[in-house]
Amino acid sequence: MTKPRVLISDKMDPNAAKIFAERGCDVDVITDKTPEELAAIIGDYDGLAIRSSTKVTKAILDAATNLKVIGRAGIGVDNVDIPAASSKGVVVMNTPFGNSITTAEHAIALMFALARQLPEANAQTQAGLWPKNGFMGVEVTGKTLGLIGAGNIGSIVASRALGLKMKVVAFDPFLTAERAVEMGVEKADLDTLLAKADFITLHTPLTDQTRNILSKENLAKTKIGVRIINCARGGLIDEAALKEALDSGHVAGAALDVFATEPAKESPLFGTPNFICTPHLGASTNEAQVNVALQVAEQMADYLVNGGVTNALNMPSLSAEEAPKLKPYMNLAQKLGSLVGQLAHDDLDNMAIEVEGAAAELNIKPITAAVLSGFMRRFSDAVNMVNAPYLAKERGFDIREVRHDKPGAYHTLVRVTVNTSQGPRSVAGTLFANSEARLVEIFGISLEAELEGNMLYIVNEDAPGFIGRVGTTLGEAGLNIGTFHLGRRSAGGEAVLLLSMDSEIEEPVLWQLCKLPGVKTVKALKF
Numbered sequence: 001m002t003k004p005r006v007l008i009s010d011k012m013d014p015n016a017a018k019i020f021a022e023r024g025c026d027v028d029v030i031t032d033k034t035p036e037e038l039a040a041i042i043g044d045y046d047g048l049a050i051r052s053s054t055k056v057t058k059a060i061l062d063a064a065t066n067l068k069v070i071g072r073a074g075i076g077v078d079n080v081d082i083p084a085a086s087s088k089g090v091v092v093m094n095t096p097f098g099n100s101i102t103t104a105e106h107a108i109a110l111m112f113a114l115a116r117q118l119p120e121a122n123a124q125t126q127a128g129l130w131p132k133n134g135f136m137g138v139e140v141t142g143k144t145l146g147l148i149g150a151g152n153i154g155s156i157v158a159s160r161a162l163g164l165k166m167k168v169v170a171f172d173p174f175l176t177a178e179r180a181v182e183m184g185v186e187k188a189d190l191d192t193l194l195a196k197a198d199f200i201t202l203h204t205p206l207t208d209q210t211r212n213i214l215s216k217e218n219l220a221k222t223k224i225g226v227r228i229i230n231c232a233r234g235g236l237i238d239e240a241a242l243k244e245a246l247d248s249g250h251v252a253g254a255a256l257d258v259f260a261t262e263p264a265k266e267s268p269l270f271g272t273p274n275f276i277c278t279p280h281l282g283a284s285t286n287e288a289q290v291n292v293a294l295q296v297a298e299q300m301a302d303y304l305v306n307g308g309v310t311n312a313l314n315m316p317s318l319s320a321e322e323a324p325k326l327k328p329y330m331n332l333a334q335k336l337g338s339l340v341g342q343l344a345h346d347d348l349d350n351m352a353i354e355v356e357g358a359a360a361e362l363n364i365k366p367i368t369a370a371v372l373s374g375f376m377r378r379f380s381d382a383v384n385m386v387n388a389p390y391l392a393k394e395r396g397f398d399i400r401e402v403r404h405d406k407p408g409a410y411h412t413l414v415r416v417t418v419n420t421s422q423g424p425r426s427v428a429g430t431l432f433a434n435s436e437a438r439l440v441e442i443f444g445i446s447l448e449a450e451l452e453g454n455m456l457y458i459v460n461e462d463a464p465g466f467i468g469r470v471g472t473t474l475g476e477a478g479l480n481i482g483t484f485h486l487g488r489r490s491a492g493g494e495a496v497l498l499l500s501m502d503s504e505i506e507e508p509v510l511w512q513l514c515k516l517p518g519v520k521t522v523k524a525l526k527f
């Protein structure tokens with residue numbers, strides 16, 4: 001097997017390259033490339049490890065013909081076009097915890113820097129001014145910290161602020177009342193927070209809902225003399241409105257680690273009194289960088305070498321222990337999905353995936369993704385487990401996952417059901433010896449078959465002599481039957497024939513079979 005090739009395109013702790021090599025990947029470190037230069041080389045790589053500098057746009061993804069995984073050594077993935085990556089079947093993963101303490105500490109550091117105007121006091125002292133009377137600060141003890149976003153970093157900031165004897169008011173639509181109590185914070189709506197806070201710190205991702213969350217209008221709702229810290233993402237604050245509010249004195253101070261456009265080499269905010277900034281240093285400590293580098297390399301190598309999926313933003317997680325157990329199920333599920341996709345006439349818009357027996361003990365998400373990847377091949381060959389759920393969602397496909405605790409006739413079973421204009425239609429399969437995928441039921445008819453290679457599917461009225469006529473038609477066309485599977489609803493009722501063929505069946509032969517008496521459906525299938 002050729003080794004997966006990984007490109008590290010941003011400055012990263014050397015532990016990343018070391019881990020990739022140890023885990024069986026070839027790794028190149030090529031940083032500071034222009035988008036055009038990156039597009040020219042990205043086609044050679046299976047994995048791309050980044051921080052925030054590399055912008056993984058649709059154009060880069062279009063050029064990334066071998067790419068399987070993008071690993072973000074850090075948290076924010078707003079520099080990656082995730083929909084484009086998903087539709088190309090590329091897994092996007094991040095390291096959601098490795099730099100959170102470090103970033104929370106940076107927010108606290110900036111809060112103190114604002115409270116005591118440390119950067120300016122330092123600059124003037126070193127300039128020989130000894131400005132002892134020029135810097136009257138404020139205590140943080142007893143003050144209210146308004147936390148916008150109470151996730152991983154926000155909750156660490158809250159705990160540090162409580163340790164500093166501050167009160168914390170948090171706005172986060174996903175913060176439950178119980179979690180707020182656990183964190184020791186007061187849960188509030190945004191307007192209440194804006195009205196109460198002496199300091200405001202932002203810890204949300206940049207989304208359509210959070211963009212400009214501190215807009216001109218919301219800045220006007222803050223307390224006069226508020227101090228604002230942003231170590232999350234540029235774009236959360238209207239920078240022009242912040243400049244006005246600093247100039248007017250409504251906002252007493254602002255500290256930004258992040259800007260709407262980065263690198264921020266110029267900004268109207270630069271030089272504004274009581275404005276301090278750092279160049280996106282939130283995650284820049286030795287500890288955090290070692291954490292995220294090790295973690296991203298381990299996760300990416302695990303995916304490229306073993307198929308394990310951890311911390312993916314566009315695919316269900318799959319541990320390295322689960323991956324080998326789930327592999328035969330994913331093969332079975334993909335084949336069942338493909339069978340349904342090939343047999344379905346209708347424009348289907350729903351699917352139920354049921355698991356029972358041993359399958360019910362497993363993580364169902366990868367099984368669903370595999371069913372969908374098989375099913376969606378009816379639309380495109382470029383479908384895989386990453387982009388299939390995404391494409392299904394895009395098409396408004398409704399998916400139901402059902403886990404049956406009660407054991408059925410098989411030790412393990414996966415069933416796929418779609419609602420067609422003729423009612424629900426389902427196929428089911430099991431694993432023989434825990435590894436070999438077998439179809440065991442097709443549209444309510446018991447029938448055991450391997451789904452492999454070229455196959456022929458015929459539905460007919462059960463009648464004497466029919467099988468002979470099929471054999472003769474195929475034989476006269478020079479087509480050899482590999483295996484032969486037969487099932488029927490009742491004697492003389494509807495019967496299904498599933499044949500594995502040594503070669504592909506051409507259209508004229510399918511027509512001849514269609515004309516045999518009693519035939520209802522003939523279809524060539526491929527697995």
Ligand SMILES: NC(=O)C1=CN([C@@H]2O[C@H](COP(=O)(O)OP(=O)(O)OC[C@H]3O[C@@H](n4cnc5c(N)ncnc54)[C@H](O)[C@@H]3O)[C@@H](O)[C@H]2O)C=CC1
Pocket residue numbers: 074075076077096099100103148149150151152153154171172173174175203204205206207209210231232233257258280281282283284
């Ligand atoms: N400056 C830097 O170097 C670093 C910046 N970051 C950034 O910090 C931010 C937060 O990271 P984490 O805490 O790890 O993320 P997280 O996902 O753990 O927490 C984000 C929180 O924001 C909340 N949220 C989402 N929409 C919201 C809305 N409309 N209003 C209020 N809250 C909302 C979520 O419910 C969640 O609790 C991210 O943008 C990340 O990229 C992270 C690391 C380093």
Ligand SMILES: O=C(O)C(=O)COP(=O)(O)O
Pocket residue numbers: 051052053073074075076077099280281282283284
């Ligand atoms: O992890 C994050 O979200 C960050 O913003 C850190 O960015 P960086 O890796 O320092 O470029």
